[in-house]
Amino acid sequence: xxxxxxxxxxxxxxxxxxxxxxxxxxxxxxxxxxxxxxxxxxxxxxxxxxxxxxxxxxxxxxxxxxxxxxxxxxxxxxxxxxxxxxxxxxxxxxxxxxxxxxxxxxxxxxxxxxxxxxxxxxxxxxxxxxxxxxxxxxxxxxxxxxxxxxxxxxxxxxxxxxxxxxxxxxxxxxxxxxxxxxxxxxxxxxxxxxxxxxxxxxxxxxxxxxxxxxxxxxxxxxxxxxxxxxxxxxxxxxxxxxxxxxxxxxxxxxxxxxxxxxxxxxxxxxxxxxxxxxxxxxxxxxxxxxxxxxxxxxxxxxxxxxxxxxxxxxxxxxxxxxxxxxxxxxxxxxxxxxxxxxxxxxxxxxxxxxxxxxxxx
Numbered sequence: 001x002x003x004x005x006x007x008x009x010x011x012x013x014x015x016x017x018x019x020x021x022x023x024x025x026x027x028x029x030x031x032x033x034x035x036x037x038x039x040x041x042x043x044x045x046x047x048x049x050x051x052x053x054x055x056x057x058x059x060x061x062x063x064x065x066x067x068x069x070x071x072x073x074x075x076x077x078x079x080x081x082x083x084x085x086x087x088x089x090x091x092x093x094x095x096x097x098x099x100x101x102x103x104x105x106x107x108x109x110x111x112x113x114x115x116x117x118x119x120x121x122x123x124x125x126x127x128x129x130x131x132x133x134x135x136x137x138x139x140x141x142x143x144x145x146x147x148x149x150x151x152x153x154x155x156x157x158x159x160x161x162x163x164x165x166x167x168x169x170x171x172x173x174x175x176x177x178x179x180x181x182x183x184x185x186x187x188x189x190x191x192x193x194x195x196x197x198x199x200x201x202x203x204x205x206x207x208x209x210x211x212x213x214x215x216x217x218x219x220x221x222x223x224x225x226x227x228x229x230x231x232x233x234x235x236x237x238x239x240x241x242x243x244x245x246x247x248x249x250x251x252x253x254x255x256x257x258x259x260x261x262x263x264x265x266x267x268x269x270x271x272x273x274x275x276x277x278x279x280x281x282x283x284x285x286x287x288x289x290x291x292x293x294x295x296x297x298x299x300x301x302x303x304x305x306x307x308x309x310x311x312x313x314x315x316x317x318x319x320x321x322x323x324x325x326x327x328x329x330x331x332x333x334x335x336x337x338x339x340x341x342x343x344x345x346x347x348x349x350x351x352x353x354x355x356x357x358x359x360x361x
Contacts, residue, residue: 007113009054009084010141012132017121022088023105023112025137029145030054030081032133033287034122036266041101043330045080046073048156048177049243049285051216052147054082054133058122064089066097067104074179078108079156079216081147082135084121088114111135129261130287148259148287152217153177153225153244157198164193169208169348172196174225176244177215181329185341186211199224203231209238209348212245214327219247219257219288226252233321238351240344241323243286249323250314256294260310263287264325267332270306271313271325279306280337283330290314290325320347 007021011032034056035044041062044050062085070076083105092100105112113135125131132144156177164183167190173183176198186193196202198215210232212225219226222244229252232239241249247257264284271282280303290311292301302322303312313324328340 005137007111008136009113009116010134010136011124012144013124013128015124017084017116019084019113019115021111021137022090022102022114023083024109026109026111027134027136027139027142028054028082028111029132029134029143031147031287032056032084032125032131033263033265034058034118034125035285036268037283038267040267040332042067042072043074044285045078045083046075047179047214047285048075048079049214049216050080051152051156051177052081052150053216054084054135055080056084056118056121056125057086058118060086060118062086062088063101064092065094066092067099067101068094068096069098072096074181075156075177078104078110080110082110083112084116084118084135085112085114086116086118088112111137125262130263147216148218150217151221153198153215153222156216158195159197161197161200162195164195166190166192168192169345170194170206171209171211172202172205172207173211174198174200174202174213174228174245176213176222176225176248178213179327179329182211182213182242185329185338189341189345191345198222201228203228207237208351209240209344211344212239212241212248212323214243214245214285216244218259219244219251222248233319236319238320238344238347239322240340242329243284243325243327246311246313246323246325247288247290249321250290250295253299253314253316254294254296255299256291257288258291260287260289264305267330269326271303272306273303274301280326281333282312282326282337283332284326286325320351
C-alpha cells in the first residue's frame with residue numbers, strides 16, 4: 001500500500017503493538033478479542049455481536065477476496081470497533097467482490113492495522129483473558145473504555161417492528177443484534193417473521209413461536225427482554241434462543257451467566273449433543289456463557305463444548321423451550337446445525353396439532 005501510516009494498539013496490561021494503518025485514520029477504544037475463522041470476514045465484521053470490540057484475526061491473510069454486495073452482510077453496516085490483522089491484501093479477487101476491505105473500512109470510519117504478529121497477540125489474550133485496548137492513529141492513548149458496562153444491545157437493536165411475510169407459523173423474533181441469516185433461514189422455511197426491538201412487549205402480538213436472537217455484551221443488561229421472556233413462558237409456546245438468546249432464556253429461567261476468559265469466536269467450535277453424543281462443528285461469537293450449575297432441576301443441558309466443557313445449549317424437560325449458544329444459521333459445514341430451525345418449526349406444528357398431548361421433537 002502506498003503511503004505508510006503508523007498505528008499503535010495499546011492494551012490495558014501495558015503492551016503496545018505497532019503496525020500500518022489501512023482503515024480509517026482515527027482512534028477507537030474497545031474490548032480486544034480474537035477470531036480463529038479462516039474465511040467469512042465480511043459476515044463476521046457485520047455481526048452485531050462484535051459491537052464495541054477490536055477484532056484480531058488469527059488467520060494471516062485478510063482482504064484477499066474483497067467485500068461482496070451488502071445482501072451478504074449480517075447487518076446493514078460494519079459492527080466491529082476496530083480491526084487488527086497480520087497481512088492485509090489490497091489486491092483482491094472474487095466474482096462477487098464490489099470493493100476492497102480498506103475502502104469499506106474507510107467509508108465506515110473503522111480503524112484497522114496490519115503487519116502485526118496476531119498469533120503472539122492471541123497467545124497473550126488466551127493467557128491473560130480478553131483485554132481492553134485502544135487503536136491510536138496519532139498521539140498517545142487516551143484511556144480505555146469497557147463496552148460491557150453499556151447496554152450494547154440497545155445500540156444495535158432496531159427501533160421499530162418489521163414483518164417479513166410468509167405463511168405459517170408466525171414467529172416473533174426478538175432482535176438483540178440479530179444476524180440477517182437467522183431471518184433468511186426462517187423465511188426460507190415458509191415462516192412469517194415478526195422482528196421486534198430488544199425491549200418490545202411482544203405479548204400484544206399473535207404468534208406461534210418465539211425466537212430470541214444473538215447480540216453483544218453482558219446479557220444481564222437486557223432486563224426488559226428477560227422480563228418479557230419470563231412472561232412468554234406462561235403461554236407455553238415454543239421458544240428458541242440463539243447465542244445471547246441462550247443466556248437470556250437461562251436468566252429468564254432463574255439461572256446465572258458468567259464471562260468467559262477469552263470467549264468463543266470461531267467457525268470450528270466442537271459441541272456435543274448430550275443425549276446422542278454426536279459432535280457438531282459450530283460457528284460462534286460470544287464472551288459470556290450460562291452457568292450450568294445454576295440451572296434448576298426442570299432444565300437440562302442440550303449441548304456441551306468439547307474443548308472447555310462450557311454450556312452450549314439448554315432445554316426444558318417438559319416444555320417446548322430450547323436454546324443453543326452457537327449459530328445454526330452460520331453452518332460452516334455448510335449445513336451442520338441448520339436442523340435446529342427445522343426442529344423448532346416442527347415443535348410449533350406439533351403444539352398446534354396436539355396441544356393436549358405434547359410430543360416434543
